[in-house]
Amino acid sequence: MSSPVLIPYQSFITINRSSDVFVYIQISNQLINAIQRGFLPYGTKLPGTRTLSTLLNVHRNTIVSVYDELLAQGWIESFPNKGTFVIGKEQNTATVESIRNHHLENYPKQSGFSFKTSNILDNPFEHSECDYIFNDGIPDIRLTQVDQYSGIYSSILKRKAHKIGQYNSDGSEFFKHHLSQYLNLSRGLPISKNNLLITRSTEMSMYIVSEILLSEGDTVLVGELSYFSVNMIFQRTGVTIRTVSIDDEGINVEEVRKICEKQKIRMLYLTPHHHYPTTVTLSAKRRLELLNLSQEFGFIILEDDYDYDFHYDKSPILPLASADTKGMVVYIGSFGKLLAPGFRTGFIVAPENVMTEMRKYLGIIDRQGDILMEHVLGEMIAEGEINRYLKKSLKIYKERRDCFAYLLKHHLDEFINFKIPSGGLAFWAEWKKPVNLMNLSKKCARNNLFIPKNLLYQNRKLTAMRLGFGNFTESEMEKAVEILSMNVKSILIGDKN
Structure with a gap:
């Protein structure tokens, strides 16, 4: 490939004139890509600026800018009366035919390394274009008052940073203060902000709980019909999942007792307010029985109140966590589920010593959080807007x-x-x-x-x-x-x- 004009530049350089990226940058990036992949190997002489501008149908000054960019980045060198050449280690020279038959923009379909695969976390959700x-x-996001939320968000953005408040890796102190008060009044949880961990979603909460509280080989009890995403998270941890039957009063407590008498149980996962997927409510009697069983056999109750806010005919039954006096219940939920998706957040409620470990883990996977959004939610609580x-x-x-x-x-x-x-x-x-x-x-x-x-x-x-x-x-x-x-x-x- 001694002659630069033999290289089929048009085959691997495409120009999108409607793009916001400057044309000379587009060409520069694609030439660099060609050099990195060996299509323009070490020592390759590039065409003159007039020749390449004619080949690519661009102004000569554009190619001058391209070469300046490549020179500045160290990909080429120019010699007076000799021309412009590719700099780099010696590589196998690509043939003209191999360049014509290969698009530089194609990303590799397969990795060059091995890695662990699992079908446990396969996405169970499907999508469709049906009406x-x-x-x-x-919830129906069409019911959300996005303009109002955006107004609060905008006003917070305009404030001075010191007025927003302190932020720790586990969430806005302002939001945690108001959320703890809200949960106290609405769900009977006698907690302070020290018992709260703010997360991005219920699924993130579940992931953190499983990482902190579960180990490979533990046994977790779930309903015979249960939330598939949570089961997937549990299985990824390496636990053994055992199912318990569900009837019109919720999970079968007698079955739980019989299992506990035969083997060590680490955790019982519940959606007591409205069991997922059957929607039945765990009876008050069984709630008390389960609290007693957890104390007797030493298993954790993981209470998921995924839709506590949605009740129509009577006041909702208070969470198990509101009656827990021995620190056996870890409570997770979501705040703002009725709001637009970007205005929602998850949270975990647990004793302070558990919170200490969970904050460490959250500090690794979500250190920066979203202080502005949390401040918006805090103000919505403080002003009574969320209740209205x-x-x-x-x-x-x-x-x-x-x-x-x-x-x-x-x-x-x-x-x-x-x-x-x-x-x-x-x-x-x-x-x-x-x-x-x-x-x-x-x-x-x-x-x-x-x-x-x-x-x-x-x-x-x-x-x-x-x-x-x-x-x-x-x-x-x-x-x-x-x-x-x-x-x-x-x-x-x-x-x-």
């Missing part, structure tokens, strides 16, 4: 819950059994006769309704679905239920014909 999508109980918004939103979600119950009864009463949940944003529907739920999901998708597989529960004993309603308006949920009903009938009734 109607069931989920497992997510919660009251307004709950009225809408209650209306949607009642409408969804009516639609399920009207269109699917002969096929499913369900109970109207006292809170939360989802229904648990069990089929009276088995139906292939994956087949049903595929049929619905062809009719513009998407039901992801993580909502489907089917085995030899059970055929059920968890159907979220919070993200639908009444007209949208009517259309969604109509599509579901139509496809159910085509499968069950059509088969008879």
